[in-house]
Amino acid sequence: MNPKETLFQQLDTLAETVARKLSDQGLTLSSAEACTGGLFAARLTELAGSSRFFDRAIVTYSNQAKLDHLEVRPETLEEYGAVSPETAREMAEGLAQVSGSDVCISVTGIAGPGGGTEEKPVGTVFVAVVHQGQTHVFQAPTVNVNRIYNRNHSILFMLDVLNQLL
Amino acid sequence: MNPKETLFQQLDTLAETVARKLSDQGLTLSSAEACTGGLFAARLTELAGSSRFFDRAIVTYSNQAKLDHLEVRPETLEEYGAVSPETAREMAEGLAQVSGSDVCISVTGIAGPGGGTEEKPVGTVFVAVVHQGQTHVFQAPTVNVNRIYNRNHSILFMLDVLNQLL
Numbered sequence: 001m002n003p004k005e006t007l008f009q010q011l012d013t014l015a016e017t018v019a020r021k022l023s024d025q026g027l028t029l030s031s032a033e034a035c036t037g038g039l040f041a042a043r044l045t046e047l048a049g050s051s052r053f054f055d056r057a058i059v060t061y062s063n064q065a066k067l068d069h070l071e072v073r074p075e076t077l078e079e080y081g082a083v084s085p086e087t088a089r090e091m092a093e094g095l096a097q098v099s100g101s102d103v104c105i106s107v108t109g110i111a112g113p114g115g116g117t118e119e120k121p122v123g124t125v126f127v128a129v130v131h132q133g134q135t136h137v138f139q140a141p142t143v144n145v146n147r148i149y150n151r152n153h154s155i156l157f158m159l160d161v162l163n164q165l166l
Numbered sequence: 167m168n169p170k171e172t173l174f175q176q177l178d179t180l181a182e183t184v185a186r187k188l189s190d191q192g193l194t195l196s197s198a199e200a201c202t203g204g205l206f207a208a209r210l211t212e213l214a215g216s217s218r219f220f221d222r223a224i225v226t227y228s229n230q231a232k233l234d235h236l237e238v239r240p241e242t243l244e245e246y247g248a249v250s251p252e253t254a255r256e257m258a259e260g261l262a263q264v265s266g267s268d269v270c271i272s273v274t275g276i277a278g279p280g281g282g283t284e285e286k287p288v289g290t291v292f293v294a295v296v297h298q299g300q301t302h303v304f305q306a307p308t309v310n311v312n313r314i315y316n317r318n319h320s321i322l323f324m325l326d327v328l329n330q331l332l
Contacts, residue, residue: 028228037211038204041225045203048279048313056231059207059223061216062194068264069222069235098234113214147214 007152014159015043021166022053022103029162030101031057032070032091034082035109035125040155055101060091070094070106083108085126085137092128093135103166104130105158109140111150125154131165173318180325181209187332188219188269195328196267197223198236198257200248201275201291206321221267226257236260236272249274251292251303258294259301269332270296271324275306277316291320297331 022029031040041057044050058069063082066072071094072087080086091106109125116122123144128137140157144150188195197206207223210216224235229248232238237260238253246252257272275291282288289310294303306323310316 033204036208037216037220038199038207038223038225039211041204041227042202042208045205045225045227046314046317050203051227054203055228056235057204057223057225057227058235059204059211059225061207061211061223062221065222065265069224099231148212151212 007149007156011043011152011156011159014156014163015047018159018162018166019044019047019050019053021163023049025166027053027102027166028055029053029103029105030055030095030099031158032095032104032106033057033059034061034066034091034107035111036107036151036154036158037061039151040105040107040158043155056099058095066091069098071097081120083110083120083124083126085128085139088126088128089135089137092130096130102131103162105162107154107158109150109154111147111154112144113147123150125157127154127158127161129161129165136161136165173315173322177209177318177322177325180322180329181213184325184328184332185210185213185216185219187329189215191332193219193268193332194221195219195269195271196221196261196265197324198261198270198272199223199225200227200232200257200273201277202273202317202320202324203227205317206271206273206324209321222265224261232257235264237263247286249276249286249290249292251294251305254292254294255301255303258296262296268297269328271328273320273324275316275320277313277320278310279313289316289319291323293320293324293327295327295331302327302331
């Protein structure tokens with residue numbers, strides 16, 4: 001079995017499942033994306049009718065964008081770095097504040113090939129979700145195949161988290 | 167020749183060309199996306215090293231998001247609709263204001279399969295670019311194959327516009 005095919009097939013199935021759960025529950029969803037660069041939003045809005053549940057995405061590729069749009073504190077970026085559970089939490093909570101969406105998900109990680117360190121190797125990814133007034137923070141399994149694979153793996157993890165929470 | 171393959175191959179080539187021009191000229195790029203749902207940002211940030219030029223994307227799928235993040239005026243949405251040259255212009259200019267990026271591109275259109283009207287059929291797409299203090303507004307050729315194709319065609323048009331302006 002080709003592991004790439006499996007990943008992309010899983011993505012299609014999970015995206016449809018999450019979309020159906022959101023629609024059935026009448027919930028809106030927004031995303032705050034760093035390493036995935038809009039790919040999570042692109043995947044969900046690929047589905048016809050996604051405007052029923054998808055509200056907005058803020059793709060904060062630069063740190064300045066995280067401060068401007070998501071109210072991430074500069075001290076958080078300085079102390080913990082952009083790729084950290086703390087930054088993921090503030091991204092999701094900031095998005096919840098500005099969007100008012102029912103479910104807000106954030107992702108920050110190192111897609112590679114550059115940017116890895118000993119402490120945070122390529123493939124390190126943190127995800128946070130604000131849902132029903134609570135923030136849940138996760139670290140994805142660290143996977144490093146290549147940049148495209150890693151970004152899609154991040155989305156798979158995000159969809160899996162949403163599927164379990166919804 | 168498979169027209170889909172051609173489209174997707176062109177996308178890869180054009181994305182790399184635009185990325186190289188931006189990097190060579192030391193320019194930053196941001197996008198404001200409606201119908202493409204983040205796919206333009208996702209395509210450009212797929213390239214390793216894209217953090218050198220890509221700043222942020224604001225995916226304003228809902229009209230409220232256009233008002234919140236891009237300073238689009240409610241009267242513009244009411245009078246001309248979300249899919250219009252006027253809204254495209256305000257999205258790009260609003261993004262230029264909030265981001266300070268050197269080049270700001272917006273896109274609004276009808277990806278289908280629903281949402282088309284006689285006046286604005288599925289495949290109608292408007293793009294605006296703010297570059298060197300000027301705003302350029304374009305209408306893409308109206309193409310309707312299917313939702314995925316239409317969204318990728320929008321991105322092809324956006325990349326072509328940037329390639330010509332840079």
